[in-house]
Amino acid sequence: MVDSITLRFVKKIMPLAAKNILLASTSHYRRALLEKTTLPFTCAAPDIDESAYPGEVPESLVTRLAESKARALMNLYPTHLIIGSDQVCVLEGNITGKPHDFERAQRQLRAASGKTVTFYTGLSLLDASSGEAQTLCETFEVTFRELSDDEIRGYLNLEQPYDCAGSFKCEGLGISLFSKLSGRDPNTLIGLPLIALLDLLREKGVNPLLR
Numbered sequence: 001m002v003d004s005i006t007l008r009f010v011k012k013i014m015p016l017a018a019k020n021i022l023l024a025s026t027s028h029y030r031r032a033l034l035e036k037t038t039l040p041f042t043c044a045a046p047d048i049d050e051s052a053y054p055g056e057v058p059e060s061l062v063t064r065l066a067e068s069k070a071r072a073l074m075n076l077y078p079t080h081l082i083i084g085s086d087q088v089c090v091l092e093g094n095i096t097g098k099p100h101d102f103e104r105a106q107r108q109l110r111a112a113s114g115k116t117v118t119f120y121t122g123l124s125l126l127d128a129s130s131g132e133a134q135t136l137c138e139t140f141e142v143t144f145r146e147l148s149d150d151e152i153r154g155y156l157n158l159e160q161p162y163d164c165a166g167s168f169k170c171e172g173l174g175i176s177l178f179s180k181l182s183g184r185d186p187n188t189l190i191g192l193p194l195i196a197l198l199d200l201l202r203e204k205g206v207n208p209l210l211r
Contacts, residue, residue: 143179
């Protein structure tokens with residue numbers, strides 16, 4: 001029979017790697033990023049309204065939506081640690097969304113040429129068993145080179161980043177568009193700030209290095 005002191009000790013030293021992790025997203029970009037941690041996880045798509053409130057600033061928008069995505073799935077996954085994330089791109093005070101087609105992407109890159117764009121990425125880690133969420137916002141800045149129309153057309157034809165805010169994939173050929181990157185974690189650009197996420201997971205006892 002295990003006494004209470006031994007049980008408390010075992011609970012203290014056991015990593016929570018067995019704790020189920022859910023990524024509240026079906027984005028293949030975020031899934032690929034989370035796979036870097038080597039932690040097992042499941043993906044599910046949250047069903048929420050992602051519209052901004054009138055006058056809502058980017059940081060408030062992405063943190064609200066990140067936590068809303070996580071909470072939208074907590075009843076279906078009541079024992080999981082649920083990861084929610086949301087991202088917007090801001091150029092000269094205006095939020096830039098996904099272009100979805102060549103013409104919009106071309107306009108976005110022309111507008112960004114020679115300028116600095118700020119990405120706001122909201123991150124939320126929700127413990128569904130307690131309802132407690134830790135939510136934050138990471139920023140990352142991208143400064144574009146002066147881009148010619150031929151370069152913009154060439155890039156879009158080659159990489160077709162129409163499902164990416166800002167109209168580029170920094171993990172691919174998009175890196176050729178930039179003169180400078182500035183921020184704590186380049187994964188933030190792709191949509192999931194892993195450094196911050198791993199900090200939050202360790203606070204919950206989940207450490208990919210201790211399994």
